[in-house]
Amino acid sequence: MENMQEALTKKEKEEAQRKKCEGDKKQREAREKEKKEETSKAKCDFLKKLEEQDVIKKKCAIRKIRDATGKKQEDAIRQKCAMKKMREQEEKERKENEARTAKAILFRSTLYRTNCKQDFQAGNKVSIVGAGPVGMGCAFALLTKRVTNNIAIYDVKNDLSSAQRNDLRHASLFLQNCNIDNSSTIECTKNSRVVVIAARPSSKPNESCQDQLLRSADMIKQIVPELLKQSPKAVFIVVSSPVDVMAWVARKITNLPYERCFSTGCHLDTARFRMFIGKLLRVSTSSVQGMVLGEHGDTSVPIWSSVSVGGTLLKDLLPPIGTDKDPMVWSNVHKSVVNAAYKVIAGKNYTNWAIGLTVSDVVSAIF
Ligand SMILES: NC(=O)C1=CN([C@@H]2O[C@H](COP(=O)(O)OP(=O)(O)OC[C@H]3O[C@@H](n4cnc5c(N)ncnc54)[C@H](O)[C@@H]3O)[C@@H](O)[C@H]2O)C=CC1
Numbered sequence: 324m325e326n327m328q329e330a331l332t333k334k335e336k337e338e339a340q341r342k343k344c345e346g347d348k349k350q351r352e353a354r355e356k357e358k359k360e361e362t363s364k365a366k367c368d369f370l371k372k373l374e375e376q377d378v379i380k381k382k383c384a385i386r387k388i389r390d391a392t393g394k395k396q397e398d399a400i401r402q403k404c405a406m407k408k409m410r411e412q413e414e415k416e417r418k419e420n421e422a423r424t425a426k427a428i429l430f431r432s433t434l435y436r437t438n439c440k441q442d443f444q445a446g447n448k449v450s451i452v453g454a455g456p457v458g459m460g461c462a463f464a465l466l467t468k469r470v471t472n473n474i475a476i477y478d479v480k481n482d483l484s485s486a487q488r489n490d491l492r493h494a495s496l497f498l499q500n501c502n503i504d505n506s507s508t509i510e511c512t513k514n515s516r517v518v519v520i521a522a523r524p525s526s527k528p529n530e531s532c533q534d535q536l537l538r539s540a541d542m543i544k545q546i547v548p549e550l551l552k553q554s555p556k557a558v559f560i561v562v563s564s565p566v567d568v569m570a571w572v573a574r575k576i577t578n579l580p581y582e583r584c585f586s587t588g589c590h591l592d593t594a595r596f597r598m599f600i601g602k603l604l605r606v607s608t609s610s611v612q613g614m615v616l617g618e619h620g621d622t623s624v625p626i627w628s629s630v631s632v633g634g635t636l637l638k639d640l641l642p643p644i645g646t647d648k649d650p651m652v653w654s655n656v657h658k659s660v661v662n663a664a665y666k667v668i669a670g671k672n673y674t675n676w677a678i679g680l681t682v683s684d685v686v687s688a689i690f
């Protein structure tokens with residue numbers, strides 16, 4: 324019995340031990356499970372947090388991307404707008420340019436018409452008859468002194484006049500684009516405002532001065548009425564020698580009044596007179612005033628009472644000036660004037676520059 328009791332107790336003990344072990348095991352398992360669950364929860368939480376963070380990060384990234392995309396789009400739109408504006412500006416400028424060009428073309432035609440008018444001073448045409456040194460001296464002075472840029476040169480010698488015209492034309496660049504009538508006939512003088520007669524019939528051997536004079540007069544009688552037909556309103560300036568006689572012949576044959584037909588008279592003699600006085604006193608020619616009157620050349624008359632230098636009349640300082648009682652013998656100055664042409668002719672066979680400039684001065688007084 325005792326053994327049985329003992330065996331029972333032992334069994335019970337074992338049972339209790341087993342139950343305790345089981346209970347411990349269960350407890351341990353429960354704790355482990357709990358721990359596991361805690362760990363798993365922590366893991367989950369961690370993962371969740373991680374996930375959340377990831378989501379946030381992703382969201383940020385997406386926002387960033389969106390922002391970037393938006394900015395890109397914005398930039399693209401802005402660029403498109405800028406390009407549109409630029410195209411509009413370009414179009415505007417193109418239209419403005421077109422309008423400006425159209426205006427310029429219109430302006431150019433106006434300019435061209437104006438320049439044509441300016442280029443060819445139609446109203447100030449000067450015809451020169453006789454293409455010898457004197458006629459060409461006149462032409463050269465008229466053009467270079469800018470009295471006119473519209474001239475005609477007429478001579479019975481066609482080749483000569485044509486060559487003279489071309490020689491001057493080649494200097495058109497320096498002569499205000501001068502217009503020189505192209506024709507070789509007398510019609511080239513048509514509608515002149517001034518006609519300068521510088522022609523001389525060719526000399527014949529052993530011809531007397533009187534015969535020469537008569538032939539010159541015949542030339543004037545023949546040519547001036549023809550020229551008047553071409554230019555009925557022109558002023559005629561006679562240069563051909565003997566100049567005052569030839570001007571008288573021209574007036575007689577045409578019945579033109581004095582103011583429309585005259586010679587250069589003593590204008591050249593006056594220029595020489597003032598020059599010689601200036602030279603003697605060592606002052607500039609333009610500071611000297613004074614006149615030579617009468618017929619051009621040998622019989623001209625110096626007007627001593629008119630001579631002044633810088634506004635002072637020489638006769639106030641020297642009352643007998645120019646007379647036989649003049650201690651300074653100023654009359655020698657007039658002798659120099661008379662001899663001037665002979666001296667030049669002795670050297671080059673003709674005079675032309677001084678008479679050319681004299682003519683241009685007279686023409687400028689008409690214009
Ligand atoms: N008044 C003055 O202060 C001055 C007058 N003269 C005079 O000017 C005149 C010209 O002198 P230059 O040129 O040296 O003489 P130039 O004899 O060399 O030339 C005269 C030109 O007149 C041309 N001619 C002749 N008959 C003509 C006509 N019916 N129609 C057109 N052309 C004609 C000739 O073919 C020639 O080419 C001369 O009578 C000269 O004495 C010269 C200097 C000063």
Ligand SMILES: CC(=O)C(=O)O
Pocket residue numbers: 564591620664674678
């Ligand atoms: C030739 C002429 O008349 C002169 O030069 O005065």
